[in-house]
Amino acid sequence: MRFLIDVFKGLWSLFVGLGVTFKYMFRKKTTVQYPEIKKPLADRFIGYVKMMYETEGEFAGHTKCVACMACVVVCPVSCIQVTHDKHPDPTKKRIANDFILDYTKCEFCNLCVEACNFDAIIMGHDYELSFYDRADMDMILVKDKKYNDDLYAASRRQTGSEYRPIIAPREREIVDVINKREHEERLKKQAEKSPAQQSE
Amino acid sequence: MDVILGLLYVVILFSLVAVQVLILVFMERKVSAWIQSRIGPNRVGPWGLLQTTADIIKLITKENIRNIQSDKVIFFLAPILAFVAPFAGFVTIPVAENLGIQDLNMGAVYVFALGSSMVFSVIWAGYGSNNRYALIGAMRSAAQMISYEIPLVTSVLGVFLIAGTLSMREIVALQESGTWYVIYQPLGFILFLVAATAEANRAPFDLPEAESELVAGFHTEYSGMKFAFFFLAEYTEMLVACSLMTVLFLGGWLIPFVDNSQIPWWIHIFVFIFKVYSMIFLMMWFRWTFPRLRVDHLMQFGWKVLLPFALVNLVVTGAVALWLKS
Amino acid sequence: MSEQLTHSASKKAFRKDIPLIDQIPPRKKHILRGLPESELHVEEFLMNIGPQHPSTHGVLRLVVSMEGEVVKSCEPDLGYLHRTFEKISENRTYQQIVPFTDRMDYLGSMNANWGVAAAVEKLASIEVPERAEYIRVIVAELNRIASHLMWMGAFAADIGALTGFVYGFREREMILDMFEEICGSRLTYGYIRVGGVAEDVTPKFIQMVNDFLKILPDRVTDYHDLITGNVIFIERTRGIGAITLDEAISYDITGPMLRACGLPWDLRKEEPYSLYSKFDFNIPAYFNGDCYDRFRVRMDEIMEAAKIVRQALDGLPEGDYKVKKLARNIKPPVGDVYIRQEAPRGEYGVYMESDGSIKPNRVKYRTPSFTNLSILPLAARGWKIADLIAILGSVDIVLGDVDR
Ligand code: SF4
Ligand code: SF4
Numbered sequence: 048m049r050f051l052i053d054v055f056k057g058l059w060s061l062f063v064g065l066g067v068t069f070k071y072m073f074r075k076k077t078t079v080q081y082p083e084i085k086k087p088l089a090d091r092f093i094g095y096v097k098m099m100y101e102t103e104g105e106f107a108g109h110t111k112c113v114a115c116m117a118c119v120v121v122c123p124v125s126c127i128q129v130t131h132d133k134h135p136d137p138t139k140k141r142i143a144n145d146f147i148l149d150y151t152k153c154e155f156c157n158l159c160v161e162a163c164n165f166d167a168i169i170m171g172h173d174y175e176l177s178f179y180d181r182a183d184m185d186m187i188l189v190k191d192k193k194y195n196d197d198l199y200a201a202s203r204r205q206t207g208s209e210y211r212p213i214i215a216p217r218e219r220e221i222v223d224v225i226n227k228r229e230h231e232e233r234l235k236k237q238a239e240k241s242p243a244q245q246s247e
Numbered sequence: 248m249d250v251i252l253g254l255l256y257v258v259i260l261f262s263l264v265a266v267q268v269l270i271l272v273f274m275e276r277k278v279s280a281w282i283q284s285r286i287g288p289n290r291v292g293p294w295g296l297l298q299t300t301a302d303i304i305k306l307i308t309k310e311n312i313r314n315i316q317s318d319k320v321i322f323f324l325a326p327i328l329a330f331v332a333p334f335a336g337f338v339t340i341p342v343a344e345n346l347g348i349q350d351l352n353m354g355a356v357y358v359f360a361l362g363s364s365m366v367f368s369v370i371w372a373g374y375g376s377n378n379r380y381a382l383i384g385a386m387r388s389a390a391q392m393i394s395y396e397i398p399l400v401t402s403v404l405g406v407f408l409i410a411g412t413l414s415m416r417e418i419v420a421l422q423e424s425g426t427w428y429v430i431y432q433p434l435g436f437i438l439f440l441v442a443a444t445a446e447a448n449r450a451p452f453d454l455p456e457a458e459s460e461l462v463a464g465f466h467t468e469y470s471g472m473k474f475a476f477f478f479l480a481e482y483t484e485m486l487v488a489c490s491l492m493t494v495l496f497l498g499g500w501l502i503p504f505v506d507n508s509q510i511p512w513w514i515h516i517f518v519f520i521f522k523v524y525s526m527i528f529l530m531m532w533f534r535w536t537f538p539r540l541r542v543d544h545l546m547q548f549g550w551k552v553l554l555p556f557a558l559v560n561l562v563v564t565g566a567v568a569l570w571l572k573s
Numbered sequence: 574m575s576e577q578l579t580h581s582a583s584k585k586a587f588r589k590d591i592p593l594i595d596q597i598p599p600r601k602k603h604i605l606r607g608l609p610e611s612e613l614h615v616e617e618f619l620m621n622i623g624p625q626h627p628s629t630h631g632v633l634r635l636v637v638s639m640e641g642e643v644v645k646s647c648e649p650d651l652g653y654l655h656r657t658f659e660k661i662s663e664n665r666t667y668q669q670i671v672p673f674t675d676r677m678d679y680l681g682s683m684n685a686n687w688g689v690a691a692a693v694e695k696l697a698s699i700e701v702p703e704r705a706e707y708i709r710v711i712v713a714e715l716n717r718i719a720s721h722l723m724w725m726g727a728f729a730a731d732i733g734a735l736t737g738f739v740y741g742f743r744e745r746e747m748i749l750d751m752f753e754e755i756c757g758s759r760l761t762y763g764y765i766r767v768g769g770v771a772e773d774v775t776p777k778f779i780q781m782v783n784d785f786l787k788i789l790p791d792r793v794t795d796y797h798d799l800i801t802g803n804v805i806f807i808e809r810t811r812g813i814g815a816i817t818l819d820e821a822i823s824y825d826i827t828g829p830m831l832r833a834c835g836l837p838w839d840l841r842k843e844e845p846y847s848l849y850s851k852f853d854f855n856i857p858a859y860f861n862g863d864c865y866d867r868f869r870v871r872m873d874e875i876m877e878a879a880k881i882v883r884q885a886l887d888g889l890p891e892g893d894y895k896v897k898k899l900a901r902n903i904k905p906p907v908g909d910v911y912i913r914q915e916a917p918r919g920e921y922g923v924y925m926e927s928d929g930s931i932k933p934n935r936v937k938y939r940t941p942s943f944t945n946l947s948i949l950p951l952a953a954r955g956w957k958i959a960d961l962i963a964i965l966g967s968v969d970i971v972l973g974d975v976d977r
Contacts, residue, residue: 535735
């Protein structure tokens with residue numbers, strides 16, 4: 048008898064489990080359809096280190112970084128290198144020439160951003176940081192906004208990613224190649240168009 | 248002429264079964280996704296319908312890798328046998344009144360016999376691949392299949408006692424007028440469901456391929472098309488088991504409380520498919536809810552719970568049948 | 574012959590009553606130690622599990638020698654994830670150490686951060702604001718819940734219930750969202766810093782925690798229905814890998830594994846650090862020391878941690894979230910300190926020795942996973958290979974924590 052009771056108790060526990068899974072079969076799904084729908088990121092999201100530029104005034108377009116080296120010192124894995132030039136603004140001493148960040152090492156710990164007193168670097172909101180080449184992970188967060196914007200545009204064209212700051216040394220060449228190709232295509236289109244217009 | 252016709256049947260059957268398996272794999276993914284609050288495949292094709300097709304293409308085009316120390320012939324034969332055995336079981340299953348390849352008067356016995364030959368392929372796969380995980384998986388599988396064969400057959404004997412025949416078509420015909428055998432044999436049905444799940448190596452009895460312990464069990468070393476055959480075999484076996492359940496317990500193609508002779512044959516087919524798929528859904532639901540049994544628990548469950556119940560069921564059925572007759 | 578059977582549980586499959594909630598009486602002296610002396614000649618069978626295996630939870634390698642399906646001996650082979658964190662920590666300033674601890678116990682990063690922060694604070698006698706302590710308690714307990722949920726899922730998957738795995742992750746995801754809200758990261762937080770926390774909590778975070786605490790009891794009930802009560806699960810876990818209290822103590826087992834053996838030892842109660850003496854919570858303990866009890870201890874701890882979070886959230890005072898004036902490079906006086914705390918996996922200890930410079934002279938982490946893993950060869954001996962996976966799962970190791 049005890050045996051029978053145990054069997055039925057066991058069966059009942061299985062039915063309870065089936066009930067739970069059945070319940071969730073009709074609940075709202077928790078999946079987020081990733082590439083199309085992206086979860087809104089928190090304001091404090093730590094993606095990658097992003098350089099800030101002066102937006103107004105005489106020196107708009109120049110980087111805010113004055114090469115004070117605070118972030119270099121505080122970084123636990125020493126992945127930041129900064130070289131500097133003389134600042135065009137006479138009130139300031141120095142300006143960063145190259146701001147190189149080795150993403151293979153970065154811990155995304157936010158210490159550098161907290162250390163910076165000039166709001167020159169912030170944490171970007173991009174998490175799609177995959178690369179084909181290790182060399183690409185040496186990002187150069189450069190001083191010239193125009194140059195930077197070029198790279199952004201190029202990488203956006205290439206990868207479709209909104210924020211991707213691919214600033215590897217080789218990238219410059221890629222930008223040039225892409226620009227050249229686009230230019231040629233445009234010329235070709237015009238060449239195609241013009242005979243057609245002529246025939247009309 | 249007969250040979251050509253027979254071959255034609257086989258080709259049609261194969262394509263039908265292959266398509267069924269594609270649908271089943273897709274269904275498994277969707278069901279598991281729903282159970283787990285996910286969406287499931289939805290990228291390839293509308294509603295993700297072509298996902299399994301894409302998978303199969305991937306498997307076909309994959310390189311065939313063989314462990315250099317494996318036994319060449321056995322390693323090669325195992326997946327073929329694995330697929331052929333349950334596939335041949337389809338021959339006797341009647342889908343509608345006059346549809347079905349061959350109605351043997353020993354139909355049920357034939358299916359069970361073929362089902363038990365599955366164990367060879369599993370042992371071959373485990374032995375042939377020269378891998379310890381595979382060997383353990385195969386050993387488990389052999390023990391499991393042999394010990395679940397007995398309750399499986401014993402649990403349906405009640406049906407045969409009532410029906411008085413072993414021919415599938417006659418068994419279905421006897422269930423006319425809504426008296427499905429599941430009503431006479433509820434215990435038999437449950438036992439058959441459990442034993443068939445175990446026989447098809449489905450969770451919670453999927454010890455031969457217990458992935459948390461044995462990587463992939465007896466087919467650890469298989470890849471590409473050979474793996475696809477095992478995959479196909481698992482689902483085909485499930486299909487056969489559910490078809491058997493439908494035929495033996497759920498009245499086959501018949502719709503209850505309706506004069507079935509008035510209904511066109513294609514509706515019968517749909518009824519049959521609907522019943523089979525409901526049973527398959529049940530199996531999938533089990534799989535995604537229950538943990539896996541341990542090998543000795545499995546044996547004890549088979550011998551100490553399923554078999555006594557099946558025997559009791561058989562004896563009671565026999566006694567009642569005798570009493571009713573006299 | 575019957576005494577020679579290794580499995581007291583297996584002899585009685587499906588013959589036990591299934592007490593779902595009530596406590597099982599203390600187990601008799603178990604007979605699991607001795608292996609059966611088979612009259613047949615059985616050849617030993619060496620099997621290599623891992624480092625790439627679906628269920629070793631990372632890169633752990635087990636060399637198992639078996640007789641048939643029975644495990645005769647099992648030897649863990651560690652070191653595949655060794656990253657010399659102790660040495661690295663000795664070459665960093667005190668603030669820079671914190672982000673590295675995230676990588677040790679990556680499922681309980683908050684607790685790992687806290688240990689280092691507390692050690693440095695004690696070494697340099699830094700007074701932490703009360704609000705910061707409250708926030709620390711909240712995030713550490715939330716992390717405990719997340720860690721246990723994740724463990725529950727992984728354990729269920731080890732047993733074969735893959736659905737439990739996804740359910741565990743689903744609720745853990747909500748906690749990760751909260752952590753993303755306050756510190757921007759989802760796995761390696763680096764949130765608890767020396768002298769407080771990195772950033773203040775936001776109203777949205779508090780809202781999220783409240784929402785989570787509201788649904789948690791329902792979900793935990795579901796887990797109990799789906800997993801704890803399931804007869805197959807009980808058969809697979811009850812009595813499996815049981816260790817006695819003496820063995821647990823002599824192997825220096827801590828955390829839920831020790832509490833499953835019957836000793837309600839929890840540093841939050843025994844040596845209340847931070848604010849734990851203020852909160853009202855229980856230490857769940859069971860008596861059998863088997864996988865099932867480890868499971869139940871952790872499931873109960875989820876609810877207890879939720880209770881602490883609730884109280885801490887209600888009592889959250891206004892104020893600073895970190896010490897206002899903290900030197901960029903702390904120079905603690907010469908001395909050493911040992912801090913121990915209750916991490917999700919057990920006692921987490923940090924030993925730090927200062928020589929008066931900006932970098933510690935010696936750092937040693939006592940991580941719970943490593944010591945808890947040491948009992949695996951003993952606990953797994955004589956069980957089946959399927960049980961070995963269950964036992965390994967029930968130890969709750971994080972390989973980053975084991976190898977450091
Ligand atoms: S986030 Fe941390 S590791 Fe990365 S650059 Fe900044 S300080 Fe260095
Ligand atoms: S980024 Fe900020 S901290 Fe780093 S060098 Fe530039 S100004 Fe200094």
